[in-house]
Amino acid sequence: MIGGPPAPRSRRLYRLLLGLYPPALRDGFADVQADAFEDWLSEARARQGLAGVAGVWGQAALDWSWSMLLAYRDAASPAGAAQLISGLLLALALALGMWSLIGASMLGHVAWATDFVETHTTPNTWMALGAPCAALVLAAMVNPWRSGRLTPLLKLSAAVCGSAWSLAVLTWRG
Protein backbone atom coordinates (compact mmCIF):
# COMPACT_ATOMS: atom_id res chain seq x y z
CA MET A 1 0.00 0.00 0.00
CA ILE A 2 2.87 2.31 0.79
CA GLY A 3 5.39 3.14 -1.91
CA GLY A 4 4.35 3.56 -5.49
CA PRO A 5 0.91 4.84 -6.39
CA PRO A 6 -1.19 3.79 -3.40
CA ALA A 7 -4.58 5.17 -4.29
CA PRO A 8 -5.36 3.00 -7.36
CA ARG A 9 -4.22 -0.14 -5.55
CA SER A 10 -6.21 0.72 -2.46
CA ARG A 11 -9.15 1.69 -4.61
CA ARG A 12 -9.09 -1.70 -6.35
CA LEU A 13 -9.01 -3.52 -3.02
CA TYR A 14 -11.82 -1.38 -1.62
CA ARG A 15 -13.83 -1.82 -4.82
CA LEU A 16 -13.47 -5.59 -4.44
CA LEU A 17 -14.93 -5.39 -0.95
CA LEU A 18 -17.88 -3.43 -2.30
CA GLY A 19 -18.63 -6.42 -4.51
CA LEU A 20 -20.10 -8.05 -1.42
CA TYR A 21 -22.88 -5.49 -1.05
CA PRO A 22 -26.40 -6.44 -2.14
CA PRO A 23 -26.79 -6.02 -5.91
CA ALA A 24 -29.12 -3.01 -5.65
CA LEU A 25 -26.51 -0.98 -3.78
CA ARG A 26 -23.47 -2.44 -5.51
CA ASP A 27 -24.73 -1.80 -9.03
CA GLY A 28 -25.88 1.76 -8.38
CA PHE A 29 -23.29 3.14 -5.99
CA ALA A 30 -20.12 1.03 -5.77
CA ASP A 31 -18.11 3.12 -8.23
CA VAL A 32 -18.97 6.48 -6.69
CA GLN A 33 -18.39 5.01 -3.23
CA ALA A 34 -14.93 3.93 -4.34
CA ASP A 35 -14.37 7.50 -5.60
CA ALA A 36 -15.24 8.91 -2.18
CA PHE A 37 -12.93 6.40 -0.51
CA GLU A 38 -10.09 7.32 -2.87
CA ASP A 39 -10.56 11.04 -2.16
CA TRP A 40 -10.61 10.31 1.57
CA LEU A 41 -7.48 8.19 1.39
CA SER A 42 -5.59 10.67 -0.77
CA GLU A 43 -6.31 13.54 1.59
CA ALA A 44 -5.34 11.51 4.66
CA ARG A 45 -2.12 10.37 2.98
CA ALA A 46 -1.21 13.93 2.00
CA ARG A 47 -1.82 15.17 5.54
CA GLN A 48 -0.56 12.33 7.73
CA GLY A 49 1.30 9.85 5.54
CA LEU A 50 1.33 6.23 6.71
CA ALA A 51 -0.61 6.97 9.88
CA GLY A 52 -3.32 8.64 7.81
CA VAL A 53 -3.56 5.71 5.42
CA ALA A 54 -3.76 3.22 8.30
CA GLY A 55 -6.38 5.35 10.01
CA VAL A 56 -8.54 5.57 6.91
CA TRP A 57 -8.34 1.82 6.31
CA GLY A 58 -9.28 1.14 9.93
CA GLN A 59 -12.29 3.45 9.76
CA ALA A 60 -13.21 2.18 6.31
CA ALA A 61 -13.18 -1.42 7.57
CA LEU A 62 -15.60 -0.55 10.35
CA ASP A 63 -17.72 1.55 8.01
CA TRP A 64 -17.79 -1.24 5.43
CA SER A 65 -18.82 -3.85 8.01
CA TRP A 66 -21.57 -1.64 9.44
CA SER A 67 -22.87 -0.45 6.09
CA MET A 68 -22.96 -4.06 4.88
CA LEU A 69 -25.35 -4.89 7.71
CA LEU A 70 -27.47 -1.83 6.93
CA ALA A 71 -27.54 -2.61 3.22
CA TYR A 72 -28.60 -6.22 3.72
CA ARG A 73 -31.23 -5.13 6.22
CA ASP A 74 -32.60 -2.66 3.66
CA ALA A 75 -32.56 -5.33 0.97
CA ALA A 76 -34.14 -7.97 3.20
CA SER A 77 -37.47 -9.48 2.26
CA PRO A 78 -39.20 -12.64 3.50
CA ALA A 79 -38.11 -14.45 0.35
CA GLY A 80 -34.54 -13.28 0.81
CA ALA A 81 -34.07 -14.51 4.37
CA ALA A 82 -31.48 -17.12 3.36
CA GLN A 83 -29.49 -14.50 1.48
CA LEU A 84 -29.68 -12.16 4.44
CA ILE A 85 -28.35 -14.80 6.84
CA SER A 86 -25.61 -15.88 4.48
CA GLY A 87 -24.69 -12.26 3.84
CA LEU A 88 -24.41 -11.49 7.55
CA LEU A 89 -22.29 -14.58 8.20
CA LEU A 90 -20.16 -13.77 5.21
CA ALA A 91 -19.69 -10.24 6.51
CA LEU A 92 -18.61 -11.62 9.88
CA ALA A 93 -16.10 -13.99 8.31
CA LEU A 94 -14.70 -11.30 6.05
CA ALA A 95 -14.52 -8.73 8.81
CA LEU A 96 -12.54 -11.17 10.94
CA GLY A 97 -10.29 -11.97 8.03
CA MET A 98 -9.74 -8.35 7.11
CA TRP A 99 -8.91 -7.33 10.66
CA SER A 100 -6.45 -10.20 10.94
CA LEU A 101 -4.77 -9.10 7.72
CA ILE A 102 -4.62 -5.46 8.80
CA GLY A 103 -3.23 -6.55 12.15
CA ALA A 104 -0.62 -8.78 10.54
CA SER A 105 0.45 -6.02 8.13
CA MET A 106 0.95 -3.58 11.02
CA LEU A 107 3.00 -5.92 13.22
CA GLY A 108 6.36 -4.50 12.26
CA HIS A 109 5.25 -0.89 12.68
CA VAL A 110 3.20 -0.75 15.85
CA ALA A 111 4.84 -1.55 19.17
CA TRP A 112 1.69 -2.55 21.03
CA ALA A 113 0.67 -4.89 18.24
CA THR A 114 4.00 -6.71 18.46
CA ASP A 115 3.66 -6.92 22.24
CA PHE A 116 0.13 -8.19 21.91
CA VAL A 117 1.11 -10.93 19.51
CA GLU A 118 4.08 -12.01 21.59
CA THR A 119 1.92 -12.11 24.68
CA HIS A 120 -1.26 -13.65 23.41
CA THR A 121 -0.59 -15.60 20.30
CA THR A 122 2.00 -16.57 17.73
CA PRO A 123 2.65 -15.43 14.18
CA ASN A 124 1.57 -18.86 13.00
CA THR A 125 -1.83 -18.21 14.48
CA TRP A 126 -2.14 -15.00 12.54
CA MET A 127 -1.14 -16.82 9.40
CA ALA A 128 -3.60 -19.60 10.09
CA LEU A 129 -6.31 -17.03 10.70
CA GLY A 130 -5.47 -14.73 7.85
CA ALA A 131 -4.84 -17.20 5.05
CA PRO A 132 -8.24 -18.92 4.83
CA CYS A 133 -10.11 -15.68 5.40
CA ALA A 134 -8.10 -13.91 2.73
CA ALA A 135 -8.84 -16.84 0.43
CA LEU A 136 -12.49 -16.43 1.28
CA VAL A 137 -12.35 -12.74 0.42
CA LEU A 138 -10.86 -13.56 -2.96
CA ALA A 139 -13.22 -16.47 -3.61
CA ALA A 140 -16.20 -14.26 -2.85
CA MET A 141 -15.16 -11.99 -5.71
CA VAL A 142 -15.43 -14.73 -8.31
CA ASN A 143 -18.39 -14.05 -10.55
CA PRO A 144 -19.87 -17.56 -10.74
CA TRP A 145 -20.17 -17.45 -6.98
CA ARG A 146 -22.42 -14.43 -7.07
CA SER A 147 -24.79 -15.75 -9.66
CA GLY A 148 -26.67 -18.93 -10.28
CA ARG A 149 -29.10 -20.95 -8.27
CA LEU A 150 -26.52 -22.30 -5.82
CA THR A 151 -25.38 -18.84 -4.74
CA PRO A 152 -27.15 -18.63 -1.35
CA LEU A 153 -26.12 -22.16 -0.40
CA LEU A 154 -22.50 -21.61 -1.45
CA LYS A 155 -22.29 -18.29 0.35
CA LEU A 156 -23.85 -19.76 3.46
CA SER A 157 -21.50 -22.76 3.46
CA ALA A 158 -18.42 -20.62 2.92
CA ALA A 159 -19.49 -18.13 5.53
CA VAL A 160 -20.15 -20.80 8.15
CA CYS A 161 -16.81 -22.48 7.43
CA GLY A 162 -14.93 -19.18 7.42
CA SER A 163 -16.51 -17.94 10.63
CA ALA A 164 -16.02 -21.26 12.42
CA TRP A 165 -12.39 -21.44 11.32
CA SER A 166 -11.66 -17.85 12.37
CA LEU A 167 -13.30 -18.24 15.77
CA ALA A 168 -11.63 -21.61 16.35
CA VAL A 169 -8.19 -20.20 15.62
CA LEU A 170 -8.85 -17.11 17.72
CA THR A 171 -9.84 -19.33 20.64
CA TRP A 172 -6.98 -21.73 20.12
CA ARG A 173 -4.29 -18.99 20.31
CA GLY A 174 -1.55 -21.14 18.86
Next chain:
Amino acid sequence: MAPVRGPLGHVELQILVNLAAGPSHGYELMRAIGVSSGGRLKAGPGTLYVAMKRLVDAGLAEELSPPQATGRQRRTYAITSRGHAVMREELARLRDIVDHAAAAGWLEGPRGAIP
Protein backbone atom coordinates in the same frame (compact mmCIF):
# COMPACT_ATOMS: atom_id res chain seq x y z
CA MET B 1 -40.99 5.29 -5.18
CA ALA B 2 -40.23 3.78 -1.79
CA PRO B 3 -41.97 5.47 1.17
CA VAL B 4 -39.94 7.12 3.91
CA ARG B 5 -39.91 4.72 6.84
CA GLY B 6 -40.37 6.67 10.06
CA PRO B 7 -38.21 9.61 11.16
CA LEU B 8 -35.09 10.21 9.11
CA GLY B 9 -31.83 8.89 10.50
CA HIS B 10 -29.08 11.27 11.53
CA VAL B 11 -27.04 10.63 8.41
CA GLU B 12 -30.03 11.00 6.06
CA LEU B 13 -31.01 14.29 7.70
CA GLN B 14 -27.45 15.59 7.59
CA ILE B 15 -27.25 14.72 3.89
CA LEU B 16 -30.48 16.58 3.14
CA VAL B 17 -29.42 19.62 5.18
CA ASN B 18 -26.13 19.78 3.32
CA LEU B 19 -27.75 19.20 -0.08
CA ALA B 20 -30.19 22.01 0.68
CA ALA B 21 -27.18 24.33 0.54
CA GLY B 22 -26.41 23.12 -2.97
CA PRO B 23 -25.65 20.00 -5.02
CA SER B 24 -22.71 17.98 -3.82
CA HIS B 25 -20.80 14.74 -4.36
CA GLY B 26 -19.85 11.93 -2.00
CA TYR B 27 -16.60 13.03 -0.43
CA GLU B 28 -17.77 16.62 -0.17
CA LEU B 29 -20.79 15.37 1.75
CA MET B 30 -18.62 13.22 4.03
CA ARG B 31 -16.60 16.28 5.01
CA ALA B 32 -19.62 18.54 5.29
CA ILE B 33 -21.39 16.11 7.61
CA GLY B 34 -18.35 16.03 9.87
CA VAL B 35 -18.19 19.83 9.97
CA SER B 36 -21.92 20.48 10.38
CA SER B 37 -22.19 17.96 13.22
CA GLY B 38 -19.28 19.52 15.03
CA GLY B 39 -17.22 16.40 14.45
CA ARG B 40 -19.66 14.20 16.39
CA LEU B 41 -20.92 12.36 13.34
CA LYS B 42 -18.48 10.75 10.94
CA ALA B 43 -20.00 9.10 7.91
CA GLY B 44 -17.72 6.83 5.91
CA PRO B 45 -18.41 6.11 2.24
CA GLY B 46 -20.42 2.98 3.10
CA THR B 47 -22.72 4.65 5.60
CA LEU B 48 -23.08 7.66 3.33
CA TYR B 49 -24.13 5.76 0.23
CA VAL B 50 -26.47 3.38 2.06
CA ALA B 51 -28.22 6.52 3.32
CA MET B 52 -28.03 8.15 -0.11
CA LYS B 53 -29.68 5.13 -1.71
CA ARG B 54 -32.54 5.37 0.78
CA LEU B 55 -32.98 9.06 -0.04
CA VAL B 56 -32.87 8.48 -3.79
CA ASP B 57 -35.29 5.53 -3.53
CA ALA B 58 -37.67 7.69 -1.51
CA GLY B 59 -37.44 10.55 -4.01
CA LEU B 60 -35.85 12.91 -1.48
CA ALA B 61 -32.59 13.30 -3.39
CA GLU B 62 -31.65 12.82 -7.01
CA GLU B 63 -28.59 12.31 -9.12
CA LEU B 64 -27.74 15.32 -11.25
CA SER B 65 -25.03 14.20 -13.62
CA PRO B 66 -25.15 10.74 -15.20
CA PRO B 67 -22.07 8.56 -14.73
CA GLN B 68 -19.43 8.96 -17.39
CA ALA B 69 -18.53 6.01 -19.58
CA THR B 70 -14.84 6.23 -18.77
CA GLY B 71 -12.62 7.74 -16.15
CA ARG B 72 -13.64 9.11 -12.79
CA GLN B 73 -17.35 9.08 -12.06
CA ARG B 74 -17.96 12.22 -10.06
CA ARG B 75 -21.67 11.87 -9.47
CA THR B 76 -23.44 14.88 -8.00
CA TYR B 77 -26.62 14.73 -5.94
CA ALA B 78 -29.26 17.36 -5.23
CA ILE B 79 -32.22 17.60 -2.89
CA THR B 80 -35.69 17.34 -4.47
CA SER B 81 -38.73 19.44 -3.63
CA ARG B 82 -40.11 16.46 -1.70
CA GLY B 83 -36.78 16.21 0.08
CA HIS B 84 -37.06 19.85 1.10
CA ALA B 85 -40.53 19.25 2.53
CA VAL B 86 -39.49 16.13 4.45
CA MET B 87 -36.36 17.88 5.75
CA ARG B 88 -38.40 20.81 7.03
CA GLU B 89 -40.88 18.46 8.72
CA GLU B 90 -38.05 16.56 10.36
CA LEU B 91 -36.30 19.71 11.55
CA ALA B 92 -39.58 21.02 12.96
CA ARG B 93 -40.06 17.73 14.80
CA LEU B 94 -36.58 18.00 16.28
CA ARG B 95 -37.17 21.64 17.20
CA ASP B 96 -40.34 20.65 19.09
CA ILE B 97 -38.30 18.12 21.05
CA VAL B 98 -35.60 20.68 21.80
CA ASP B 99 -38.20 23.33 22.77
CA HIS B 100 -39.85 20.83 25.09
CA ALA B 101 -36.50 19.93 26.65
CA ALA B 102 -35.62 23.60 27.03
CA ALA B 103 -38.96 24.33 28.73
CA ALA B 104 -38.22 21.53 31.17
CA GLY B 105 -34.84 23.07 31.94
CA TRP B 106 -32.75 20.33 30.42
CA LEU B 107 -30.75 22.68 28.23
CA GLU B 108 -29.39 24.90 30.97
CA GLY B 109 -25.66 24.95 31.51
CA PRO B 110 -22.82 24.65 29.03
CA ARG B 111 -23.49 23.06 25.65
CA GLY B 112 -23.05 19.31 25.64
CA ALA B 113 -23.36 19.01 29.41
CA ILE B 114 -26.80 17.92 30.57
CA PRO B 115 -27.25 18.98 34.21
